[in-house]
Amino acid sequence: MNIQEAFNAAAGDYDSLRRILIPCFDDFYKTAVEIIPSERTAPIKVLDLGAGTGLYSGMVQSVFPNAEFTLLDLAPEMLEKAKLRFSKMGKSPKILIGDYIETDLGDSYDLIISALSIHHLSDFDKELLYQRIYDVLNPGGIFVNADQVIGKTPDLEELYRQHWLDSIHAKGISEEDFKAAQKRMEYDRMATLEIQLHWLEAAGFKNVDCWYKNFSFAVFGGYRPTI
Numbered sequence: 001m002n003i004q005e006a007f008n009a010a011a012g013d014y015d016s017l018r019r020i021l022i023p024c025f026d027d028f029y030k031t032a033v034e035i036i037p038s039e040r041t042a043p044i045k046v047l048d049l050g051a052g053t054g055l056y057s058g059m060v061q062s063v064f065p066n067a068e069f070t071l072l073d074l075a076p077e078m079l080e081k082a083k084l085r086f087s088k089m090g091k092s093p094k095i096l097i098g099d100y101i102e103t104d105l106g107d108s109y110d111l112i113i114s115a116l117s118i119h120h121l122s123d124f125d126k127e128l129l130y131q132r133i134y135d136v137l138n139p140g141g142i143f144v145n146a147d148q149v150i151g152k153t154p155d156l157e158e159l160y161r162q163h164w165l166d167s168i169h170a171k172g173i174s175e176e177d178f179k180a181a182q183k184r185m186e187y188d189r190m191a192t193l194e195i196q197l198h199w200l201e202a203a204g205f206k207n208v209d210c211w212y213k214n215f216s217f218a219v220f221g222g223y224r225p226t227i
Contacts, residue, residue, distance in 0.1 A: 015053050015081070017177055022116075023167035024214040029115075031212035031219045032146040033059050036111060041066055044110040047136070048072065049100045049129075050117025054082030054093075056146060060113065061089060069093035070109075072100050073117075101125050105136045112137060115146040119190045126191060127199045134203040137224040143205065144221045150190035151216070160216040193218050 019025045038044050043066040048057040051071035061067055069086070071093045073079050079095055086093050096103060101121065112133050118126055133143050151157030168178070193210055197220060200208045205222030212219040 015055055017173075017181070018055065020168055020171045020173050020177075021181055022217060023164065023171070024217050028146060028212065028214065028217050028219065029056065029059055032056060032113070032115065032144055033063055035142075035144055035211045035219065035221075036060065036064070037142065038064065038110065040064060042110075043068065045107070045138075046070070046111045046113065047105060047109045049112065049114040049133075050120075051082055052078045052115075052117070054079075054085040056113060056115035057082070057093070058085045058089070060111075061086065061091060067111075070096060070106060072096040072098065072103060072105070074099050101129060101132075105132060108136050108138045108141075110138050110141045112141070112143045113146075114144075116148065118145060119148045120187050122189055123191050123195075126196065127202075130196075130199050130205075131203040134205060134224055139224055140226045141224045142221060143200075143223075144219065145196075146217075146219045148188070148190055148216045149193040149196065149213075149218045152192045152194055163215050190216070193220060196220065 022028055040063060042064065044064060046057065046060065046067050047070045048054070049072055051057055051073045052075070054071060057069055057071060061069060069091070071079060071082050074097065076097055079097065082093070083095065096106070118129065121129060137143060151160050193213065197208050197210065200222045204224065206225050208222035210218055210220040
């Protein structure tokens with residue numbers, strides 16, 4: 001099973017497990033939406049990389065009703081869930097199926113977002129993607145990445161992982177769902193927060209920051225300068 005097959009298989013119950021698998025779900029996504037600086041009625045153009053079922057982009061759409069979305073993911077069954085989510089809001093996002101390292105990202109955007117996806121890339125591809133994101137952002141645009149990071153020392157990573165295990169078991173995850181999550185985690189290739197902030201700055205982003213962090217869950221990104 002490759003990563004596309006793994007996430008296609010998970011599409012059916014993916015959303016229902018998010019609050020279990022992301023112990024800090026509310027604050028994590030709340031910050032990822034609140035950090036977006038645009039006026040709520042602005043007709044912003046948004047690209048969601050690794051959009052999945054549209055969980056994050058759907059939250060953004062509900063706050064920015066005039067936003068125009070492009071959703072990119074390599075798992076078609078996930079994107080079918082996203083289309084249904086948006087249709088319930090009377091919206092029809094542009095859908096792109098593919099690997100965002102290779103796929104043409106299209107036009108320029110005011111906002112580029114990603115949630116729990118980029119950590120599947122190699123470090124080389126993460127750095128390459130951050131440059132590609134910068135290149136298609138409009139001046140003044142922002143990139144927000146709500147993702148998982150690895151602890152910068154083995155001790156910290158052990159702490160992060162144990163906290164996550166304790167949290168999901170306390171929430172009553174089933175053995176079947178736990179094994180399925182572990183299977184998907186085989187595709188994780190996490191990097192530290194510190195190195196990723198450095199890569200963003202090297203790509204040209206300014207005001208690079210981490211706006212939220214809870215163990216391995218972090219919301220971070222930066223802005224393309226206006227001049």
